[in-house]
Amino acid sequence: MKVILIGFRGTGKTSVGRILAARLGLPFYDTDALIEQRAGMPIPEIFRRAGEAHFRALEREVVALLRDVEGVIGTGGGTVCDPTNVADLRRHGRIYLLTAPPGVIHERIAGSNRPGLTDLPPEEEVCTLLLRRKEVYLGAADVCIDTGNQTPAGVAETILGQIRGESTLSPEERRERDSLLSKFGLETVREMVDRDPGLMVCGIAGNPCAHSRSPLLYNRLFEHFGMNYRYTRFEWPDMGTIIRLANLLPLKGLSVTIPFKTDVMRYLDEVDEHAAAIGAVNTVVRCGGRMYGHNTDWLGVRIPLVHRRGGRAVVLGAGGAAAAAVYALLSLDMDVTVLARRSEAAMALADRFRCRWGAMEDFRGSDADVVVHTTPVGMEPDTRSLLAPCDLERKMTVFDLVYTPPETPLLQAAREAGCETIPGTEMFVHQAAEQFRLITGIAVSPELVREMLA
Structure with missing residues (x-):
């Protein structure tokens, strides 16, 4: 078992990670501590002597060494800004994004000797970096947990419950989920989700979408990167029903196609500037019960x-x-x-x-x-x-x-x-590569996408 905790400093990664590791009987790996051990000096000294670029290079080396370990891993706040790190962390692991309001984070890290990453005042730096990293945090995560009003023990118990397969759905919601899956002809998805509580689901939403090559591409990419994900088709005449089913599943992302690229926008919590300008969304990222819309077609x-x-x-x-x-x-x-x-x-x-x-x-x-x-x-x-x-x-x-x-x-x-x-396959290749990055945090080359489609 490999459990990874990501997020900004002050969100509780180390405290929660140590509790989880003890409860699961697994080792705890703190990437910052491993970097200091590798460099033979504390992180502030690494920054002072060699700068952030050297620190990030050491970080990449440490994360690569953890690619195939079993244990609980707590990472630095900027680790997942590097897609190479995300690919190594994701391999046969489950990633939890720990979040907290900016004011709470600022209070928790006040007095730290860690150097700032900008020239901004500390509280403003927190807000700026959270906004800058939001897209990569959401992409890299399987599950989002707000730690602002929870103790580390409470957060750890939430994660343990998910690992044990405790459902967050009420009996009524579970019946509704099963009914919708049956109507969609997706009984196999119900069987997979019930059998494996760690499985994450993605899919294409359209009517029709049987012709789409996205399921072939994504499922091959998931296997290639060692991810416990499954991509399916949500073919239905009403986008609202698809969104309802998505919210009853452990769903991470949707590819959206004809005729829903505009209609889907009214169901989303946030839409990025490109999708807003275009007036269409073809990519939905879901984390923490919220849905974020993007457009990669352009x-x-x-x-x-x-x-x-x-x-x-x-x-x-x-x-x-x-x-x-x-x-x-x-x-x-x-x-x-x-x-x-x-x-x-x-x-x-x-x-x-x-x-x-x-x-x-x-x-x-x-x-x-x-x-x-x-x-x-x-x-x-x-x-x-x-x-x-x-x-x-x-x-x-x-x-x-x-x-x-x-x-x-x-x-x-x-x-x-x-x-x-x-050919249109070129549009598909490039938009899919960006879509995969948004949904998973992993950067894939056009060449790999073409290889997966062959």
């Missing part, structure tokens, strides 16, 4: 098109994927025009981002350098294409966000016209 469009920065771009479509595409293209300083079959939809999207718009028939003469297709046209079993080879020019880069099939009718037309083509 990065899936942006990264493959970095080499066309500053060009003229046309976006075909005006839905949620189109909004992400426009946002991505504008971040690359492109001159963007939105074209859609419904002119009013194109106008509404273009007005949001202050770019040009028109109807599909306006494509000819647009003199585009980049064409991004965001509609479902061409997705299996559809064999249509919005553009023909005669509509395209050799200088164009054509990016089709449809990824089933990998070679869409539009991409076939673009190849015939001599264009550079980018």
Whole structure:
């Protein structure tokens, strides 16, 4: 058994960790103590002599040594800011994020001889670093526990209860969970969760979503990183019902697809700046009973098109994927025009981002350098294409966000016209890599994602 406690200084990691280790009959590993032992000097001296970079290098070495241990591990507040550390800690372990209000943390660490990490006053530094690290803390954690009003013994008992498999659901909630899982056709998920109380669940929410390759990708990545996670499909016509089921499961994250990317936002506790600007969420991270919304689709469009920065771009479509595409293209300083079959939809999207718009028939003469297709046209079993080879020019880069099939009718037309083509699998790869980081705290390369999809 491997139990990891993460969080800011003053949240009780060492005190709770020692109690847990004693109750479980396991060794307790304090990464800060191990770093001092390795360096032969206290942490303030490491910072004074060699700086934070050297301290973080030592920290990485210590965490790597703990990759396959059995025991309780308490880590420094900045440890999980390094995705390499998260991957080592997560391997065959369960990570608990201990939190507390900033004022409580400040009181607990007052008088510490640890050097500050910023030039800010101590209380302001706490607030600033908590905000800066929030995303990585939530991603790296399996469970979030607020220690602000609890004793270390009480927190340890909460964790022990979870390890023992004590359900936090009432009998009524358990019956509701089982009923919903049955309606969704997910009886196997109920069996897995009941059999293994340490299992965490993720899934794709959509209607339909049977075509999605996310379950294949995520389950292979979970196995690759030694994580006790299972990814499934939540296919249902109502997002509210999916969210209700998610809150009755040990769920960590959701990938959100058509038609729920906008609708899901009203069920979330927080939405990041990118998702808010785009008006769509494709990634939900859940921890501590709260849900956080993100959008990684725009990065899936942006990264493959970095080499066309500053060009003229046309976006075909005006839905949620189109909004992400426009946002991505504008971040690359492109001159963007939105074209859609419904002119009013194109106008509404273009007005949001202050770019040009028109109807599909306006494509000819647009003199585009980049064409991004965001509609479902061409997705299996559809064999249509919005553009023909005669509509395209050799200088164009054509990016089709449809990824089933990998070679869409539009991409076939673009190849015939001599264009550079980018398949929708590239968007999927890059958005999935960022989504996996948000949900798990682990950074994966595009190459590994492609390998897992093969």
